[in-house]
Every structure is written in structure tokens, then in C-alpha cells.
Amino acid sequence: MNKNRDLLKGWIGTFMRSKWYPGVFTWPAMIIFGVIIYQTLWGPNSAHDNFGSAMTWVLWWPIIPIVFILLGRFWCAVCPFATISDFVQKYFGANLPVPRFLRKYGIWIIDALFILITWADHVYGIVGSPRGSGYLLMLLFTGVVVTGIFFERRAWCRHLCFLGGLSGNYSRAGMLELRATPDKCKTCTTQSCYKGGEQAPGCPMFEFPKTMDTSAQCNLCGYCVKNCPNDSITLKTRKPTKELWNIRKPHLQEAFLAIIIMGIVFVQNITMLDIWPTMLTALEGFTGTTSYYVNFTIAFMIAMSLPVLIMLIPAAIASKAVQEGIWKNLARFGYAIIPLDLAGHIAHNLFHLLAEGLAIVYTGLAMFGIEIEGSPAILDTAVIQVMQYGLVVLGTVASIYAVYRIAKSSYPEGTSTNKLVIPYAVIMVFLGIINFVLFYLPMAHRM
Template identity: 30%
Template sequence: MCAILVNKGVKLSRLSFFNSILASRLYPLVFQILSGAMFALVLLYAFLGPPLGEDNFAVVVTWRLWWLLLPLSFFLFGRLWCGVCPVGAVSDLAQKAPAPKRRIAGDFLKKGGPWIMGSLFLGLFWIGMVRHICCWPRETAVVLLLMVGGAVTMSLAYHGRVWCRYLCPLGMFSGIYSMTGIVGLRPAKEVCRNDCRIDKRQVLQAEMKVCPLFELPTTLETNRNCNLCGNCVKSCQYGAMRLTLLHPGRELAQVKRPLTGEVFFALTLVAIAFVEAIQTTRLFPSYMQWALEKNILTSYDLVFSLSLLAVVALTMGSYLLATHLYTRLSDGGKPLNPASFAYSFLPLALAAYAGVSAFRLASHGARAIQVAINQLTFSLAPFDLPPPVRGSFYQVDLPVKALQLAILALGTLGALYVVARVAKRGGDMGALSRALPHGALVLLFSATFLYLFLLPAGVILH
């Protein structure tokens, strides 16, 4: 199935079966219909189902299954989720609706997009934690409907998926983690150069219309803004756009112009992974109890919010320190833009997030599936449900711990690999040694995650 082609001296496999799916007229429509049907069920059960989240289809499907499986999908399939996302599909539908005058996204959105998406994601994470949105069906529905509202509004006001490219809180989350992925769509440049008989200006004009995320497919070098919608695959009669196996992490090391908003977001994702990991241990309730008993602050939400900010600030601060040391070590040498190193932390953050997800799935994934099936089959309800999980201790077997540690080890190696490759772009003999502060920071973060993963399992909070 996998034919081999040589691209820039690197052997890459071409995934012909998946390429034929991308080229099919039924793709992504069939998947969008399926995810749309699931989305409709989620909304239905959110408003009409049981009030307690862990017994409600909407909550278990959204937060106990989909949200926990998402990190794996970024690694395996890049940003495929955005190609089949029901909100994105609604956005495409709204594009077809008549609207007075659609505009083209301006500089504000283009420059501010990463900041807006990063801030919205952090805000969503924060509000999700303090309002425990993932416990409550209606709150879950409100968040989803707000996203639909945002996508429709932007589709009526602008051409293309402006919501997905510049505003959606999940857009940059999906995009930046997809850069760690093992597959991506790339142009076979030799086909464009040698076989394509179409005038290049016409190709450019067609490309600008074809990509809903405003990429130029024939120059595509990143997964970040490609949702694998397949439009460009279908529109190229020479078959130049191909789904390709990628070296994981290499794309992260090749970011030539790091965006400050993305750098901020990449480090925020490390901080969020820390908070997620801490929450699965007994350290979290002990810390909150200590802070409240000491009367340092009297509100749980305030303690949590300030602690979250402190973790973000600590993560940023340690990165800035490593960057400062790198710049000092580069005195007289050829320093790169040190912001390039921020992308190195993404494999580690994704691994930590996936480790926490594996832990949660092992603890309450089976019950979540049973709840979902019971609710869909109404009175048949084939499963005798175990008692509610909220408030009980996580059940963690040795194989799950081993899996977590293996994922963390892979993420750490991936992060060190990216640090080394970024450093090598410096070109001279001392390039690797100058990157020691960033390498050491990867190890420090990894050791902290390891410590958290080895702590006794805590209480399931949501």
C-alpha cells in the first residue's frame, strides 16, 4: 500500500489508500454527517438527559471520551479533527447562505489570531475548571452552542473558515499539536514543476479559492493550518497533493519564523499539562485544603485561578531564563531566534496530556461508554452501571502507569530531538552546547511530570 518516494533526500511513504479517501467526493461529507449527528445527540441529551454529568450522554461523550482521545488523534492524524468537526461543517454550510457582503480577513485577525485563539483557549480551560463545565450537561451545551454561533457569525461576515483559522479556541490547540503528527498533506513539488501544464498564475488563483483555511497548498510545509479537508487533493488533476508520512518532530524544528502568540501558547500548553497532571494526584486536594485552611484566600475559585496563573508564569519564567542563558552562551556566535526553541516543548506537553488522558480513560472510560450506550438504547439499557465515579479514587493498574511512563519517555525524547535539531540550525560546532539550557529545561519539566505520574492517584473531580 505504501509506495516509497524520495523527497528532499528523505524517504517518505505515500499512503495511497488514505489519499484515495481524500480524493473521494464523499469525503469529508460522510464523516461530517456522522459527527453532526453525534453533535445533535449531544445537544439533545444535554438539554433533555439526566442532570448529573457522569450519567449524561452529552457529558460522557464530550469530556470523558472525545476530549481524552483528541491528543492521540493529533499525533496520528494531524489536524484531521478539524476536517470532520461539526462546528466547522456548520461554518461551511453558513458560507453557502446568502449574506450582504462578505469580507476578506484583515490584518487584525491575521496578526492577532494566535493571541486571540490562545487567550480563548486559556479562558475556556479556566472557566471549565472553576465552573466544572465538564460535570454539567447544560454548561457543556452552552459552550458548544457559543462555538457554533461564533462560526456562523464569522461565516456570514467573511469568506472562508475565518473562525477556524483565527478565532476558535480549539483551532490553535489542534493546529500547534498537529505539528507533532506523523502524517500530513504535502505537495509533490516535482509534479508541480514537471507535469503541471497549467499557467502558474492560474494555479495560484485557484489555490486561493480552494483552501478554506487560506493556505497555498502547493507551498504547504506544515500541518498547522491544514485540516485535511481534501479540497486541494480533489482540485489537482495531477495528483500533486499527497498525504505523506512525516518524521515526528521535524516540522517543529523547521519553524523559521516563530510567532510570539504561538510561543506563548506552546508554553501555556505545558503549564496546562502540569495542572491537569496535578489534578489527578492527592497533591491537588491537599494543596487546595491547605490554602483555604490557612485563610490565605477564602475562595476556592480564587485560589485555583491564582495558582493556574502562577503555574503559567513559572513555566514562562523558566523558559525565558533558558532563553536568556542561550543568548549569553551565544555571545560572539551565531544565535538563532531563540523563540524557535519554544516549539520543542510541544512533544513533551502532548505526551503529558496524553498520559493524563490514558489515566482518566483507564479509570472511567469503560463506564463512560456504558452510559453512552445505555442512553442511546433507552429502555434496553444493556449495562448494569457501576456506581458514580466522581469523588471516588482513581483506579490505576500497573500497566496504565507503565503506559503513562512510556508515553512520557517518548515525549521527552521527542522534545530533546527537536531542541537538538533547532540548535543544529545554528550551523557551527558550538550550536549544540549552546542549547543546553533548553535541553536541561526539557529534562526538568519531564522529571516534574514523572514525579506527578508516580504520586498516589487522587480523587476524580469531574
């Protein structure tokens, strides 16, 4: 596919401008979401037998990062929570401006929520319990409704949704790029892409296509495509991770989220290894208590802190080379870890998708009284491991290349990029080796 070709010039553009988009995806997603809610709250108590649990944690969670790579934040355009937010806002919303506090610190709140939900999952067994999954979904549902009642547009999606934060980071490495054409926007007086028009509302994510230089907040809802009177909007393919190379204004809170995601991947892997009980026993001996809350929290804090501390090492070295602050340097190069995040995330969940994927079929048929017993595996574990190793290697190489390109684009010619690239490259290799080892060890099944 020609990367310079505007995809909106063909049938994709016709489809996105039609009344069917994105509704043709949104309403099936709503129906499935309803089934998942019902199953997790009132279906079988065992995750092994629950269709809602299988759909959420064996299918949806593993494929969502793949969607972010291929289609950017497309999921956010069809997400049931976004549809609920729009409905609540339309009929009950006060449409108040988003408070400055949320606009300024929303990403930090997202960081905290992501960490809290991950911690709560392991302490209270949310993923392993259909009821726990249902309660989590209803908690998020409540947040969406409350936010929709008070604030304009999709304030929840932009400033509070932990998945929105994840999708924003991952979409920076995605293969699709929606942008406006500056020359055409110069003479535009309607600004209907942002404000809305007869065809569709304004941008739900508070983005102005004319000045948009990132895919982090574009959910490909198509509203700007429908509203633009000048045919200014384009949709093109690009090289994966390309956006990471030229971020104009790096933000520490975004880079920090990218770094702690690596810690979350570590936690998800370690707690599913066969050796985790042994590690927990050793930790109990060190702390002198058998309280799982205490011991897991300590292990969790270590796993969260480790990538941050590790990334501070090259930041300190590189900052001296270019005479800038450590945190500024970390903000600039922290985005480079996103490809490795993606690789680790996909590799971990690839095990659940391919080693437990048939559980979706079994639990789905069980809802209609058809009981089937058998292995849930789609592929052999050894085959899955080879795929995981390949993903980790690819992610490590992509992160190292991102470091190189960031260094080249961020500093003037003549700057010794080796002093910037080598420290970060060594750390990326080190993090890649940790992931490689974790995927080498036997992993327990979720279903």
C-alpha cells in the same frame, strides 16, 4: 510503510478524490454532535449519568491528541463546527475578507481563549456539569455562526478556534505531511488548489499548497487533491516531530501557546489529585480568604506562569551563546516542548479513557432504558500509571532530541551547540520530572 511513498498514489488518493470524502466522516460526526448537544442540555444533570459528557470528556478529548499525532489535523476536516461554518457561509455568508487584526493577532486570541476556557472550567465546573459543557458548545457554536456569516472560508477555524490552535501545534509533530510538488506547480496557471474549482471549493484554511511548509494549518480536507490539475499534491508519512526541527520562521505566539499548554496540563493534573483540597486549604491560609475564585485564580496564574518563567532561563543562557534576543531564542526553541506537551496531555487523559471508559457504554445504554451498574474502568490504575510514565519519558526524550535538531539546523557549522542544547535539555528533564511526580500521585475520577 515506506516514508517516501506518496499515499495518494493508492486507494487513499482514490478515496480522497471521490465525492465520499470527507462527507463519509463528516455526517456521522454531525449526528453524534447533535446527540451530545441534546444530552448535555436536556439529559441527566449528573455527568456520571450523561452520555454527552462521557462522549466529550471521556472519549473525544482523550483521543484527539492521538489523532493529531497519527493523522495531523484530520479532525478539523470532519469537525461539526467546520461543517456548520461551511453551511452558514454558503447560504448566508457575506464572504468579507478576514480583518488584518485577526490575521495578525488571531493566535494571541486563541492563546487567551484557551487560558480563559481552562480557568472557567475549574471555576464554574464546566467539565463536571453536563449543562456547563452544553453551554460551552453552544457558545462556540454561536462564534462559528457569526464568523461564518461575515467572513470568507473558515475564518473561525484558522484564527479563533482554541482547538484549532492546539491542533496546529500538535500537528507539527504529526506523522503525515501533505505538500505540493514545486516543479509541477511552476507551470500551473489555475491555482485551483487555493482558489477552488469544479470539484471542490478552495482551501478553507487559506493555505497555498505550492508554498506550504508546515502541517499546522492543513486539515486534510482533500480539496486541493480534488482540484489540482497536475497531480502535484502528495501525502507522505514522516518521523514524528520532524517538522519542529526546521521551522523557517518561528513565531513567539505559537511557541508561547506550546509553553502554556504545559501549564494547562499542570492545572488539569493538580486539581484532580487527592491532595488538591489540602493544597487549597494552605492557599486559603496564605491569602486570608476562603473564596475559591480568588485562591484558584492565584494557583492558576502560578501554573500558567511557571513553564514560561522556566523556559526563559535556558533562553537567556542560549541567547548569549549565539548573540540573539531572548524572545527570539524562546520562539525558536519553544516548539521543542510540543512532544512533552503531547505526552502530558495524552497521559493525563489516558486515565479518564482507561479508568472511566466503560461510562460511555453505561450512559449510552441508559438512554435506551438499560441500566448497568459497575466499575467504569477498562484497565487497573497501576497499569495506567505505567503507561503514563512511559509516555512522559518518551515525550521528554523527544523534546530533548527536538532541541538538538533545532540547534543543528538553525545555526551555522562551528556554533557550539552544547551551549544551546544543554540548558534546554536540563529544563525538559525538569518538566518531565514534574509530570512524572504528578502522575505518581493518586488522581480523582471525572465520571
